[in-house]
Amino acid sequence: MKQFAALLRKDNQSVRYLVVDDSVFARKNLIKMIEMFGGELAGEAGDGLTAIAEFNRIKPDIVLMDITMPQMEGIEAVERIVRQHSDARIVMVSSVGYQENILAALQKGAKHFVQKPVKPEVLYEILRYVLSDDPNATGAPTALVGESRS
């Protein structure tokens, strides 16, 4: 299995993720990747409404958000979260990757988009970019997964 250098916060702590998808498999798959990247699962949600509540409760560093979900779709959830938390970092994860969808998500405040099935190396690079905060920076990983972070 490919090894990834751990993605860490600036304070050297694990990145905390909220994973939002109505598919249990999709969530498990993303959680597996998060662990490969040295991250910590802070919460899960199966629809947009629960995602908003979970975001307010756990204040994650990153949200991985599906688009097509019951009750409230991902793009609407992004809009509502970003309205309250302008610094929210949300990455859309969807199998429907046409331009209108991507643009709509970005206009509502999502930081990036990744198409399913998700390739770990693609998600890793996107997360590294989003975590860097500076669009011109690549973000520097600070430790390898499994290494101590003293």
Next chain:
Amino acid sequence: MRMELIQPFINAADAVFAESLQGPTKIIDVEMGEDAYRRKGVAALILIKGDIEGRVILDISPEVAVKVAGVLAGTAMEASEQVVRETVCELANMVIGNSVTLLNDQGFHFKVFPPEVHMHESGLEGSADTEALVICIETPCGDIFLNIAMRYLHRRRAERSAVPALD
């Protein structure tokens, strides 16, 4: 049969299965079907309506579904109706999502309906006038069947307008 409408589904299915099931895939059988579709296992039916319309059926045996579930989840899954149902839906969603992305970027606009799962004896009666392409794809988890019937909406409009009105 409009291959330019069907090809994106075949390409997407091949790519999605290879990527998500982490192994090589091969199209081992392709045939035209004009009769009502005979389900082979558990099937997800997805309807598409808009500039183009039709339906896609993704069909797999429960045994294959459980193997797929294990690969998708990254851990062995116990067989259950819910696992099978969610697996078929997840695969269908990924295939359809990737296909409609290709078609939408070509300028077609349409609505994709959520998957309708058929796993018991009743349900999923095909339409005898639906010309469909039935494809069997070999994957590391077993065979997956796709039944695709797509057409342009304007063709149907033309067909309708050609029928004399009944007074």
